[in-house]
Amino acid sequence: MKTILVVGGAGYIGSHIVKQLLKAGYHVVIFDNLSTGYRKAVLGGEFFLGDLANRDDLQRVFQTYSIDAVMHFASFIQVGESVHQPNKYYQNNVVNTINLLDIMLAHGVKACIFSSTAAIFGEPQIIPIDEKHPKNPANPYGRTKWMVEQILADYDKAYDLRAICLRYFNAAGADPECQLGECHEPETHLIPLVLQTASGRRKSITVFGQKYDTPDGTCIRDYVHIQDLCQAHILALEQLLQGASSAEYNLGNGEGFSVREVIETAQQVTQRAINVIYGDNRAGDTARLVADARKARQELGWNPQFADLKTIIQHAWQWELQQLKATE
Numbered sequence: 001m002k003t004i005l006v007v008g009g010a011g012y013i014g015s016h017i018v019k020q021l022l023k024a025g026y027h028v029v030i031f032d033n034l035s036t037g038y039r040k041a042v043l044g045g046e047f048f049l050g051d052l053a054n055r056d057d058l059q060r061v062f063q064t065y066s067i068d069a070v071m072h073f074a075s076f077i078q079v080g081e082s083v084h085q086p087n088k089y090y091q092n093n094v095v096n097t098i099n100l101l102d103i104m105l106a107h108g109v110k111a112c113i114f115s116s117t118a119a120i121f122g123e124p125q126i127i128p129i130d131e132k133h134p135k136n137p138a139n140p141y142g143r144t145k146w147m148v149e150q151i152l153a154d155y156d157k158a159y160d161l162r163a164i165c166l167r168y169f170n171a172a173g174a175d176p177e178c179q180l181g182e183c184h185e186p187e188t189h190l191i192p193l194v195l196q197t198a199s200g201r202r203k204s205i206t207v208f209g210q211k212y213d214t215p216d217g218t219c220i221r222d223y224v225h226i227q228d229l230c231q232a233h234i235l236a237l238e239q240l241l242q243g244a245s246s247a248e249y250n251l252g253n254g255e256g257f258s259v260r261e262v263i264e265t266a267q268q269v270t271q272r273a274i275n276v277i278y279g280d281n282r283a284g285d286t287a288r289l290v291a292d293a294r295k296a297r298q299e300l301g302w303n304p305q306f307a308d309l310k311t312i313i314q315h316a317w318q319w320e321l322q323q324l325k326a327t328e
């Protein structure tokens with residue numbers, strides 16, 4: 001049985017992956033400092049409370065377990081915050097990642113799956129965006145992720161550390177069995193905020209900007225179901241464990257939805273009125289991000305099952321209603 005270390009496995013995406021890895025029969029060790037994650041979101045495996053900034057924590061986990069591959073989800077993730085507090089982002093997303101890579105090398109662990117992002121591309125020159133599209137991140141968050149991708153390429157050349165970088169567009173939705181879902185505090189992502197407005201947990205949703213160069217003036221994003229992201233990770237892991245070379249894959253559905261379209265779809269799904277306020281642009285946002293994910297389909301055999309925005313929102317709504325019940 002292969003042992004997979006999931007760094008950041010108590011977070012939104014990591015916790016869903018842990019569930020799917022366990023289902024697929026892996027031995028899973030979770031390393032997380034719970035800065036933005038939740039212990040209760042870790043549904044199984046062996047949990048290790050530790051911080052990537054602390055080399056002793058890392059040393060302990062690598063000494064305790066014989067790890068075959070690492071999946072690295074731990075980072076700070078808010079585009080807007082990264083503009084105002086870049087030091088926080090460079091420290092955790094870059095410096096702490098180097099700690100992780102160096103401890104991996106020290107223990108001969110040379111396979112890694114890295115959570116990258118569409119934010120590495122910046123304002124796109126061509127839509128949809130394929131892997132070769134120029135990288136020109138528009139904010140410090142995106143720059144940290146692009147830096148790590150470049151560090152990984154150098155580590156491959158110098159130390160044979162193989163890495164698959166999965167560039168998610170907008171991760172969304174929830175576990176269809178409703179055991180897990182998105183739970184960021186504070187929540188900054190569009191779909192959960194819209195649904196919290198529909199459920200009454202929030203008074204309104206503010207649309208950030210209406211003068212973008214898009215048909216309705218609001219930003220366009222490519223929303224991808226968390227369950228489909230899990231499938232891509234497991235396929236990438238299988239390839240890595242079989243000796244595949246380093247690679248990068250864009251993960252999205254190839255269809256973009258504007259902020260307004262997301263709100264309209266949420267209204268249809270929830271059958272609730274959603275109070276909308278129009279506000280200024282958010283720092284660091286780009287007008288349009290849509291993926292060309294053909295490479296993942298061809299090389300990984302990725303076959304998204306929940307590409308429909310309605311389904312993504314339905315699953316997130318099911319989760320929101322459950323969260324609401326828990327707070328009542």
Ligand SMILES: NC(=O)c1ccc[n+]([C@@H]2O[C@H](COP(=O)([O-])OP(=O)(O)OC[C@H]3O[C@@H](n4cnc5c(N)ncnc54)[C@H](O)[C@@H]3O)[C@@H](O)[C@H]2O)c1
Nearest residue numbers: 008010011012013032033034035036037051052074115171
């Ligand atoms: N959510 C998205 O739409 C999206 C899109 C593209 C890429 N990503 C990337 O996917 C990854 C996971 O995102 P998420 O939405 O699950 O975020 P999240 O905040 O829910 O999860 C991150 C997890 O990492 C842990 N963590 C952070 N710093 C740590 C440290 N120094 N040591 C140990 N643990 C630490 C947190 O406690 C948390 O459990 C991130 O790397 C993010 O950049 C997310």
Ligand SMILES: O=c1ccn([C@@H]2O[C@H](COP(=O)(O)OP(=O)(O)O[C@H]3O[C@H](CO)[C@@H](O)[C@H](O)[C@H]3O)[C@@H](O)[C@H]2O)c(=O)[nH]1
Nearest residue numbers: 077079117118119169170188189190206207208219259285
């Ligand atoms: O209250 C809100 C929140 C968001 N938006 C807009 O909705 C869109 C989506 O925003 P959000 O859900 O915050 O996602 P992004 O900023 O697109 O970033 C996400 O998606 C990126 C990849 O595209 C990831 O790298 C990031 O980690 C992740 O936060 C953007 O146009 C925002 O301006 C609003 O109008 N109002």
